[in-house]
Amino acid sequence: MAKVKISDVAREAGVSLGTVSNALNHPEKLRPETLKLINETINRLGYLPNQSARQLAGGATKSFGLVLPRLDHGFSLQIASGAHNEARKHGYDLLIANADNDDILEDHYLRYFMGTQMSGVMVQPMAFPDWHPAMTKMPVPIVHLDIHCSEPGYYVAADNEAQGRIIAELAIARGAHHIVVVGRAAFMQLTLRVLGIHKALALHPDIKIEVIDAGEWNTAADGYGIGNQIAERPADERPDFVVGLTDVLASGVVSALVDKGISVPGQVRVAGCDGNPLAWSGSVPLTTVAPPGYEIGRKGIQLLMEQIENKAPTKTKHIHVSSAARTVTAVTAIEDINRQELVRPFLLERASTQASSQTDATAINLGAYL
Amino acid sequence: MAKVKISDVAREAGVSLGTVSNALNHPEKLRPETLKLINETINRLGYLPNQSARQLAGGATKSFGLVLPRLDHGFSLQIASGAHNEARKHGYDLLIANADNDDILEDHYLRYFMGTQMSGVMVQPMAFPDWHPAMTKMPVPIVHLDIHCSEPGYYVAADNEAQGRIIAELAIARGAHHIVVVGRAAFMQLTLRVLGIHKALALHPDIKIEVIDAGEWNTAADGYGIGNQIAERPADERPDFVVGLTDVLASGVVSALVDKGISVPGQVRVAGCDGNPLAWSGSVPLTTVAPPGYEIGRKGIQLLMEQIENKAPTKTKHIHVSSAARTVTAVTAIEDINRQELVRPFLLERASTQASSQTDATAINLGAYL
DNA sequence: CTGAAAGCGCTAACAT
DNA sequence: ATGTTAGCGCTTTCAG
Numbered sequence: 001m002a003k004v005k006i007s008d009v010a011r012e013a014g015v016s017l018g019t020v021s022n023a024l025n026h027p028e029k030l031r032p033e034t035l036k037l038i039n040e041t042i043n044r045l046g047y048l049p050n051q052s053a054r055q056l057a058g059g060a061t062k063s064f065g066l067v068l069p070r071l072d073h074g075f076s077l078q079i080a081s082g083a084h085n086e087a088r089k090h091g092y093d094l095l096i097a098n099a100d101n102d103d104i105l106e107d108h109y110l111r112y113f114m115g116t117q118m119s120g121v122m123v124q125p126m127a128f129p130d131w132h133p134a135m136t137k138m139p140v141p142i143v144h145l146d147i148h149c150s151e152p153g154y155y156v157a158a159d160n161e162a163q164g165r166i167i168a169e170l171a172i173a174r175g176a177h178h179i180v181v182v183g184r185a186a187f188m189q190l191t192l193r194v195l196g197i198h199k200a201l202a203l204h205p206d207i208k209i210e211v212i213d214a215g216e217w218n219t220a221a222d223g224y225g226i227g228n229q230i231a232e233r234p235a236d237e238r239p240d241f242v243v244g245l246t247d248v249l250a251s252g253v254v255s256a257l258v259d260k261g262i263s264v265p266g267q268v269r270v271a272g273c274d275g276n277p278l279a280w281s282g283s284v285p286l287t288t289v290a291p292p293g294y295e296i297g298r299k300g301i302q303l304l305m306e307q308i309e310n311k312a313p314t315k316t317k318h319i320h321v322s323s324a325a326r327t328v329t330a331v332t333a334i335e336d337i338n339r340q341e342l343v344r345p346f347l348l349e350r351a352s353t354q355a356s357s358q359t360d361a362t363a364i365n366l367g368a369y370l
Numbered sequence: 371m372a373k374v375k376i377s378d379v380a381r382e383a384g385v386s387l388g389t390v391s392n393a394l395n396h397p398e399k400l401r402p403e404t405l406k407l408i409n410e411t412i413n414r415l416g417y418l419p420n421q422s423a424r425q426l427a428g429g430a431t432k433s434f435g436l437v438l439p440r441l442d443h444g445f446s447l448q449i450a451s452g453a454h455n456e457a458r459k460h461g462y463d464l465l466i467a468n469a470d471n472d473d474i475l476e477d478h479y480l481r482y483f484m485g486t487q488m489s490g491v492m493v494q495p496m497a498f499p500d501w502h503p504a505m506t507k508m509p510v511p512i513v514h515l516d517i518h519c520s521e522p523g524y525y526v527a528a529d530n531e532a533q534g535r536i537i538a539e540l541a542i543a544r545g546a547h548h549i550v551v552v553g554r555a556a557f558m559q560l561t562l563r564v565l566g567i568h569k570a571l572a573l574h575p576d577i578k579i580e581v582i583d584a585g586e587w588n589t590a591a592d593g594y595g596i597g598n599q600i601a602e603r604p605a606d607e608r609p610d611f612v613v614g615l616t617d618v619l620a621s622g623v624v625s626a627l628v629d630k631g632i633s634v635p636g637q638v639r640v641a642g643c644d645g646n647p648l649a650w651s652g653s654v655p656l657t658t659v660a661p662p663g664y665e666i667g668r669k670g671i672q673l674l675m676e677q678i679e680n681k682a683p684t685k686t687k688h689i690h691v692s693s694a695a696r697t698v699t700a701v702t703a704i705e706d707i708n709r710q711e712l713v714r715p716f717l718l719e720r721a722s723t724q725a726s727s728q729t730d731a732t733a734i735n736l737g738a739y740l
Numbered sequence: 741c742t743g744a745a746a747g748c749g750c751t752a753a754c755a756t
Numbered sequence: 757a758t759g760t761t762a763g764c765g766c767t768t769t770c771a772g
Contacts, residue, residue, distance in 0.1 A: 003509050005749060016759045021751060031757065048509070051485040053749035055422040056764045071447050071454075080441050084468050088475075093482065096441075096466040098454050105458075112463060115421040139373050139418070375765060386742045391767060404741080423765035426748045 004047040013041040024049060025058075055117045063093035064304060065113030067106055067123040071098045075275065078293025079124060079145060079300070086301035092119060099126065114140045120304035122297075141307035143300045146291070148188060152336035154307065156299045158291030159342035160189045164196025166289050166347050167243050167271050171207075172200070174269055174353060176241035178208040182226050182253060183218050183245030190218075190245045193273055197243065210239065218245065223252020230268070231260035240268060241353075247272030247288050254284050254352060269353040275345065285350035295343045303339065374417040383411040394419060395428075425487045433463035434674060435483030436667075437476055437493040441468045445645065446494060448663025449515060449670070453492060456671035462489060469496065484510045490674035492667075511677035513670045516661070518558060522706035524677065526669045528661030529712035530559045534566025536659050536717050537613050537641050541577075542570070544639055544723055546611035548578040552596050552623060553588050553615030560588075560615045563643055567613065580609065588615065593622020600638070601630035610638060611723075617642030617658050624654050624722060639723040645715070655720035665713045673709065 010017040015034065022029050023038040030038075041047075055061050064087050068076045080096055087094040097113070099106035103126045113121045120141040143154040171179050179201070185191040194211065201209050212229075215222025223244060230238060230253070244250025250272035257264050264270050264284050275290025380387040385404065392399050393408040400408075411417075425431050434457050438446045450466055457464040467483070469476035473496045483491045490511040513524040541549050549571070555561040564581065571579050582599075585592025593614060600608060600623070614620025620642035624634050634640050634654050645660025 003749090007749085018751085018760070019758055022758085025751070029757075034757080048481055048485045050426070050487065050749050051482060052422040052425040052487055053764090054485075054751070056420070056426050056766085057749075057751040058764085071441075071450050077441050077447070080468065084441075084470060088470075093479070094468065096468065098450065098464065098466065100454060100458075109463070111418055112421065115418045117420065117422055373765090377765085386744095387766090388743075388768080389741065392741090395767070399741090401741080420765050423748090424767075426750085426764090427766040427768080429748080429767090 003050075004045045005050070006047070009038065009041050009045060009047050012045060013038050061117050061119050062091060063087075063095060063118055064301065065109075065116070065118045065121045066094060066096045067099055067109045067113065067121070068096060069099050069106065069124055069126050070101055075146075075291060075293045076124060079297035082294035082297025082299075083122060083301050084297070086298040090301070090305055092301075101126065114142075119308055120301075122300045122304065141304050143303045143307075145296055145300050148340055148342075150338060152338050154303045154337070154339045156296050156303065156341045156343065158296065158345045160192035161196035161199070162342075163273055163289045163291075163345045164193035164198075165200040166196075166345065167193075167273055168197040168200035170271065170287070170347060170349065170353060171241040171243065171269070172204055174241065174355065176207060176239075176269070178239040179210070179241045179243060180230065180239040181209065181211045181243045181245065182214075182223065183249045184213050184215055184222075185245065186216075186218070193245055208239075215249075218249050220248050220252035220255070223249040224256045225252075227253035227256025228260065231257055231262050238268065242268060242270045244270065244272045246274050247276035247286060250288075250352075251286055254286065258283060265351065265353050271353050275348065284352045287347070287349045287351075287353040289345045290348050291345045292343050299341050299343060303341065373420075374415045376417070376419070379408065379411050379415060379417050382415060383408050429487070431487050431489050432461060433457075433465060433488055434671065435479075435486070435488045435491045436464060436466045437469055437479045437483065437491070438466060439469050439476065439494055439496045440471055445516075445661060445663045449494060449667035452664035452667025452669075453671050454667070456668040460671070460675055462671075471496065484512075489678055490671075492670045492674065511674050513673045513677075515666055515670050518710055518712075520708060522708050524673045524707070524709045526666050526673065526711045526713065528666065528715045530562035531566035531569070532712075533643055533659045533661070533715045534563035534568075535570040536566075536715065537563075537643055538567040538570035540641065540657070540717060540719065540723060541611040541613065541639070542574055544611065544725065546577060546609075546639070548609040549580070549611045549613060550600065550609040551579065551581045551613045551615065552584075552593065553619045554583050554585060554592075555615065556586075556588070563615055578609075585619075588619050590618050590622035590625070593619040594626045595622075597623035597626025598630065601627055601632050608638065612638060612640045614640065614642045616644050617646035617656060620658075620722075621656055624656065628653060635721065635723050641723050645718065654722045657717070657719045657721075657723040659715045660718050661715045662713050669711050669713060673711065 006020050007017050010020045013020065015038065019030065019034065020038055020042075023035055023042075027035055064083070066080060066083055068080065070076060080094075084094045095113070095118075097109035099109060106123070106126055110121065110123055118140060120143070122143045122145055124145040125147055141154075143156060145155075146157050147155055148157050148160075149155055168179070179197075181194060181197055183190060185194050198209070201207055212226055214226055226249075227242075230242065242250070242253050244253055250270050254264050254270050257268055257270070262268055270284075270286065272286050272288040275288050376390050377387055380390045383390065385408065389400065389404065390408055390412075393405055393412075397405055434453070436450060436453055438450060440446060450464075454464045465483070465488075467479035469479060476493070476496055480491065480493055488510060490513070492513045492515055494515040495517055511524075513526060515525075516527050517525055518527050518530075519525055538549070549567075551564060551567055553560060555564050568579070571577055582596055584596055596619075597612075600612065612620070612623050614623055620640050624640050627634050627638055627640070632638055640654075640656065642656050642658040645658050
């Protein structure tokens with residue numbers, strides 16, 4: 001129980017405290033034999049450097065914090081994975097906190113990380129983040145994932161316009177003549193998807209496109225309703241390709257269609273648009289466009305590194321300003337950068353749009369999400 | 371960038387430094403109005419307590435560390451989830467580190483957490499852990515997950531014997547007359563599974579049981595080989611139920627059987643035994659017995675709490691023993707407890723053993739792993 | 741409630 | 757190459 005500390009090691013090894021510290025932080029400065037002696041002593045005593053003390057004294061930490069909204073979604077895990085690999089590559093540790101769908105917890109961990117003198121923090125914010133203006137000008141580099149935003153800050157997100165474009169291109173490739181886009185473009189993201197679809201289709205004036213902007217919440221039930229409506233049309237007015245702005249919507253459409261005896265993908269192909277894993281679970285595995293979590297995580301760390309490196313000059317080295325003059329508002333010196341990185345999503349084609357039936361749909365899923 | 375510190379808050383709020391500290395740690399000791407004033411100032415200045423300093427000064431941390439071997443396996447995520455919820459319930463934070471299948475990293479994070487003055491640390495060790503004897507008597511409560519071990523320490527794992535028993539009971543329920551158990555019981559875990567199977571079957575002397583202990587690595591290829599061998603037997607010597615000691619093995623068996631034109635589960639039912647998600651991806655979704663990750667995570671935190679509470683008396687409060695006498699070997703005072711908790715696994719029945727074909731196999735998967 | 745002061749264990753100068 | 761020392765920011769006394 002008695003904690004072994006650096007001075008114990010020094011005493012036991014018969015060297016000075018500073019030497020042990022050097023053995024830990026600048027081993028190259030020691031004579032190999034001294035180093036060896038010290039390391040042996042460290043192991044013998046089971047000494048563990050007190051990280052808190054190191055950080056307090058040293059400043060830097062060489063570790064990043066990542067706050068995730070949940071751990072049960074492949075996308076977040078991909079982010080964690082990409083972030084971790086990139087961080088290790090730069091010699092940094094990555095600590096992950098699970099906000100568990102709770103925005104208070106999210107905030108809590110965010111502050112915790114910033115207070116731990118992490119070198120940087122990343123967060124995949126919960127839906128509709130309510131930015132503390134303070135957050136923006138925090139003393140620690142921070143990157144927001146999976147979200148676009150015009151506020152100053154660093155953001156990495158999937159390219160929603162590309163998401164739409166990709167799905168439209170698939171429709172074209174599958175020989176669609178009449179496409180119906182389903183869903184209420186209530187948020188920026190969805191609007192961008194619609195935009196992408198239109199852009200891709202602009203090159204194909206022969207293809208008929210129709211947007212059904214019904215329902216308010218983009219629920220599966222909304223999708224089901226729209227699917228029903230489509231099913232009841234005379235065959236020649238029926239689309240041959242339906243795009244759901246979200247996968248939930250699309251899967252509702254599939255259910256309705258199948259219930260009405262319309263074959264998917266035989267008579268109508270259906271695709272979602274956001275890589276939601278639930279897309280596996282329906283009766284017909286749903287084609288979708290998944291955001292590349294791994295890349296987003298990687299990119300996020302890269303932006304963190306960038307901030308760290310640019311900021312390097314800011315050496316606050318023992319500048320003993322008179323206490324009175326220390327007006328904290330000097331903080332505004334931070335440039336109000338807005339940096340947004342978009343990462344291209346990728347197509348996950350499954351049974352709901354396939355030309356011929358294939359059996360390996362599940363394998364594809366696993367590759368993408370596990 | 372200039373970090374706001376507690377003294378800044380004190381000055382701005384016109385109170386003393388100690389009062390701000392109290393506002394943070396013992397708010398009940400302050401007059402409500404002072405508290406409010408201080409909190410406002412804290413927000414206004416964007417003050418973030420330096421966690422490193424707090425820990426250094428205060429000792430405790432109210433947070434746990436969890437080292438996971440990987441983030442891409444449902445089991446580990448379940449652990450994380452269960453651990454997180456239980457930790458929050460006790461008012462603790464949970465920080466997760468991903469060792470990424472690298473035992474050096476695992477060790478690194480373990481030490482990191484211990485050095486961070488975490489209140490406790492949990493680890494789901496990589497296969498074949500090579501216990502540092504030191505680890506056992508660390509200054510921080512530690513719990514090992516997903517592993518049995520007779521070394522002193524705290525362990526929470528799935529009940530492997532139950533795992534075998536459950537699968538055997540399923541076989542019985544499905545009317546098996548001739549069961550083949552496939553796999554090399556190379557490790558304790560697998561041996562226990564076999565034991566469980568035998569125990570369950572002991573009550574049914576009419577059922578024929580056969581163990582094929584082939585291959586050395588329990589690979590899918592091994593399973594395939596055994597599957598082939600089974601397929602080639604005359605129909606009356608062929609088992610009607612095959613249990614793979616691991617899912618990988620079982621899926622190899624399924625492949626071989628199907629390739630030889632033997633229907634699964636029509637002619638032969640096959641089940642795995644360890645809840646590996648890959649069990650979804652084969653041509654026939656595989657029945658398996660999954661370890662209850664969530665429960666294991668929960669239980670782990672409970673053991674941590676237990677250690678913390680028992681250890682409470684150990685107040686090392688400023689006992690200024692003479693430096694010379696401070697022999698570190700006093701550590702041995704820790705009782706060499708060996709505490710093992712077993713958690714019962716649960717059956718995930720899928721197509722490979724089902725009586726009638728069902729379609730919701732995927733839904734079951736999602737429920738279990740996402 | 742204030743003010744002052746003693747550390748917590750370590751790092752990074754600065755000497756030697 | 758090694759020893760010495762001044763903090764890092766905070767929590768806790770303890771006496772007003």
